[in-house]
Amino acid sequence: MVTGRGRYTSDHHFDGQVAGHFVRADRAHAKIVRIDIDEAKRLPGVLDVVVGSDLAATGWKGAPAMAFFKGVGGSSVRVPFRTGLAQGRVRFVGEPVALVVAETENIAQDAAELIAIEYEDLPIYVEPGDALASGAVPLHEDYSDNLAFDYEYGDRKSTEPGFAEAAHVVRVTLHAQRISGNPMEPKSCTALYSASDDSYEVCIPTQGAGDIKNSLAAITGMPPEKFKIRSMDVGGGFGVRNEVYPEFLAVMLAAKRTGKPVKWLGTRSETLSGDHHGRGADLMGELALDAKGRFLALRVEWLVNLGAFSSNAGPLINTVAAPTSSAVSLYDIRAVHGRHRLVFTNTTPTTAYRGAGRPNVAYLWERLIEDAAEVMGIDPVKLRRRNLLRKNAFPFKTPTGSSYDSADPARLLDTALQAADWDGFKARRKAAQKNGKLRGLGLALFLEPSGGMGKEQVEIRVASSGKLELYSQAGPSGQGHETVFPVLVADVLGIPDDRVELRYNEPTAPKLVGVGTFGSRSLICHGAALQAAAKEIVEKGKKLAATELEVAPTDVTFDKGVYRVTGTDLTISMKVLIEKRWGEAAHPLDTNIMFDIASAFPSGAHIAEVEIDPDTGSSAIVNYIAADDCGNIVNHKLVEGQLHGGLMQGIGQVIGEHIAYDNESGQLLSGTFMDYFMPKAHNLTPVTLIDCGVPSPFNPLGAKGAGEAGATGSVPALANAYLNALKMAGVKKLEMPYTPARVWRAIQDAKAANGAA
Template sequence: MTVPFAGRREDQRLLTGTGRFTADWTLPGQLHAAFLRSEHAHAEILGLDASAALAAPGVVAVLTGADTLAAGFHRTQALLPYTGRGGEALKAPPRPALAAGRVRYVGEPVALVVAETAAQARDAAERIAVDYRPLPAAATPEAALAPGAPQIHAEVPGNLCFDYEYGDAAAADAAFARAAHVVRLELESARVVGNPMEPKAALAAWDGETLDLWTGTQGMVALRDSLASLTGLPPERIRVRAQDVGGGFGIRGPAYPEHAALALAAKRLGRPVKWVASRSETFLSDYHGRALRMTAELALDAEGRFLAIRHAWLCDQGAYPVATGPLINTLNPAMMCTGCYRIPVVYGRHRLAVTNTVPVTAYRGAGRPDMAYVIERLVDEAARQTGRDRLALRRLNLIPRDAFPYRVPSGAAEYDSGDYAALLDAAAEAADWAGFEARRAEAAARGRLRGIGCALFVEPSGGVVPRDEIALAFTPEGGIVIHSVIGPSGQGHETVMPEIVARALGVPPESVTLRTGDPEGPPLFGGGAFASRSMLSHGAAGLVAAREAVRKGRALAAEALETAEADIEFAAGEYRIAGTDRRIGLLELARRHAGPGPNPLDTTAALPATRAFPSGAHVAEVEVDPDTGEVALLRYVAVDDCGVVLNPTLLAGQILGGMVQGLGQAFGELCAYDPESGQLLTGSFLDYAMPRADLLREVVLRERCVPSPNNPLGVKGAGEAGTTGALPAAMNAVLDALRPAGVRHLDMPASPARVWAALRERVADGRERPGA
């Protein structure tokens, strides 16, 4: 269901270079900072000599771990509101703003140099001498949990920081015991780097006892509270400011230790301190994503019906459990652990380990693409092993439309609505699935391997915080300002939020503007732009606020029109006396009551945070050159159910953006560490393959939407759907192309080198030349 909608307000500013990102903010008298970072994955700090740096031109100060310890900026964040196996809580060690006594990953900040210019700060940082005593490192979760592994934190015995389970282990064992077929897979969702276009940056300044922090953020309240946890500062004494943000993807949600160190430097020196990271620092210090080892089993009866599913995940948390890292590796997967299928029994156990690597947090999809990847790879493998048609096996086991609301057997979620069969049928038709074998034969005649892959998925959106607040302020000039705490980073909030409010108020959209990240605005609570929740939570709250403003205006209109409130009707932005032509417009009414104080129509509305469950069916078609291993993505079809569509253009942008990030992981992105030393091997774009514009050749986007009953807009969210569908669809297509050549398994990314190696291995086994 689509509501007509057009235009993007922010495009003019962003495309003409007049946007204002963190590096564009400048304050009088500001200093500049640079960080010295650890060159070791694990080592004791025996000594640090900053005398040469302090003597360097322009240097004002050098801060070390001793300074941040003395300030109390060395705290443990409360990360999970639930316990794991045996009632055990997450083990989260203190997180220093600057390393104190020990470093635990390459890139960990060790010292902060403050100087009059950025170049002077960088030059001086190189003059600091640190005496390290290297320690053995554990760069993978397997190594960290192995007997005799290096102990990374005294607070985390055996390096296992959380052990989480869901479902019914005994019931799963019984179902697998009576199964006619059991399918098992071991898969990896490799570590990836978020790489926003805008590198991490911050400007810290103090206004008395209040900290002002300019930085890229996905939500001012979320980052403020995270920084309060790191520093011990009261949240009300932190003001987070941002206008434009050059990419979020989950990694711009939490505070970083650099934020705390800069805040301390600005406080001590009495001057603003600014820092802009290099791209190398992005690789070394931005929180990473994924980093999962996943084992899964699917039990089927003789007719192909799914009986039970089991999950065993090993989740790398990096050197410190931070922000949402533990959450997205436990709760999110548990909410979608059976996918779109009616599977009566589930059991999952997810073990979270600390390692000597960069910490891991939410990255676009936040655990959902990984669970969808596991389930859809399992279903394809089940079809192969039982000799069944891949689509027919899915149709046999789908949750029917009349089963909603549907309670997941893990007990972690209740799907609100959906029509998975319609999604699958629409995707198969748009992809011409029925005609694929002819295309495969034509490719084989040219010596190419062609494959097609399908993926169904359902994912949770929304939630995260208890409530979301929106404030509407009527200006003396006759306009309306929406105040929100969301942090836009390309989603189009400046366009869609005013349209939602304007439509409900019956006023011209151009009379409404959105203001986010404004500490001088009304004090508001709410989550940020993550979990595909912006419209589900903040958009819906805006609608509620607009309706409340209309209600409040009835009494004022009755007074202006000299009639009883019961006689007042509202439509198309006007109040009128029923049955007459006497009327007054909402904006005119607001102007009449404009004054030095708040307008009586000003409204703040709170909406309890709810969840919805977007779903989709994606199909990818690929062709492989067996001589080079190169994979060409020929066509991609995405049919999505994201509830009511507010803006088709913005929806297409979100689906495509998420799709490219998923395909980047499927075909090239890989963040690799040396397993022995813990050194980052992919620390630049020379080694880390980002997706390019020619990755997608033909894209078909369709919608088969069922409105969500869980919010007044009926929306479900779309920000991560493209990623969630892309991983399994792409890899199922690649495996479908490679199976005729004897390749049964391949982990992401399906890079030319990996594909070529897998094909050569089959040739070495005595099989025919692939594609011959």
């Protein structure tokens, strides 16, 4: 990367390549009465104009969604048909309507301006509550209303005694605003079609080439091997790069129709409006406590803005993926009920974004605890400590069906408190007051799922060069797989790690079962599978070594890269066995295995300290402590990088990021970086990261995820810190993001209210 040898979508060039440019909906909800493309097609240099009816004529199915689970009454997630281009109706601003293909990008843009579209406007619903209101027009003709899914977990009846007997019940309502993943590399696609074998080659930024192949196969009805996916380097994944976007289908069809490679490079505005967004939910929680502050029961409701369509991951991450699996967080509570309603609106669809539902769970929990502490007059640290799960309670079966593998909540809490000098905060707050500043301290505990169930297949081959080539479905998007995975294998085999190379997302790679890189799963799943394959190579090597040394395999031992005949000085190295020419088509050490994978539950205690200038509303994070249990860590530097990245994205959500729509028109109000805030280096104070790992017993590496902990912990910790500071100015409630304007207005409103009182 540093030397400029990175290879992204725009770096793929093919002979005869032409350019694509999309015409997008300029309104949020309307019938398409007429599309006139004749003038555009007559422009010299224009090769084709593709519209929705062209895609519908292919017989391709709509983009799939992960919707294998059931909801209330056995209901299923509604997955409306979605072609690559709008047909009959547009449902959000920025939805692709037509694709112009021309000899150059400039000609394609000029032709796009010649396309005339006549619309008939329909009612617009930006907020899920409005879309569910009586009389609301359904966004999709196949359904009678805009409720995409109604999902329950836990047991409502089990919570009734707790609330009936409770000495205190606290209720919290919160809004987790919609935000953009904003990868550095805008969404793009280059597609080639081969008529000779009816196959496609597709260059895109993706977090999982295997996932994309399977999705394209499901959409087109063609076998997965008909698709070659090129995705060497990815300029940011964050969850939004793990599905088939409609633009990809349109570009593929254009390549088939023109017989030429078609390249489309998205713009930043297209990324902000068309990339699936993250978060976007109204959260409500009720917590019942006894007179001593023991947690008795929890009830949760989410109203989720799913956008105009069901994205691939949107339904999953707002139901079973995070809310159900981590429902009790790190607290000992045995009665839980949750109900989540997912709603179609005239906005861009939402999907997984770093944390993928986990920050919402932690945010709601930690705000409930802060409110409970205030209502009961209990120190919030003592209240948490009183209800923490004990280390010896793990593995822990939750009332929602999850099995938490391991954790040490008390150690996390104590470590973070000591590192943050929690007891010295009063003096720091007093000093800040003398300087006219509001200082706040916020604590958050969390637990989140990582990994996943299923199987992972990997292959290790000996190349003609004598190097080992590792094949896996895990292509990196900044995690450092190409560093970690070779080291894991080299350590088992006792060879230098520069003799091992990770190969991924290559069209010629072997066909493997498994999924891509998401959900903090890489080391748990792909890493453990590669380690297991390396151990199998050691066993294969014993037989080869025994043959070479003319002894029985039972007489051979292996240690640090060397096979030795027990009780003798006869040896042969793994390196020699790898580099030996065996005269066979395949090297006898080549190994392909299928590996059963497991989930794990990382956890953490984060503490944030902030300072606010009440005269301007501006603020700064003055201290941040993150004590995290990521299980066993293979490479600390890479884990620290993952934590820092997650922290920055959590900070962005808390202090400024916000995808905003006009409620009346559905127009996007934050469609460029002139209007959409992105966190910068100065927003992050030096962070203290503390490893409090407890190895997971559920996988052979003892690993847990690390990629999303920063975002999951920082959102509630920072929210608590900001609200703790604003309490000094009389502000009782304020929703994210805590921009200077919002903070200043809240302080002024509190002054006015106190004056009126």
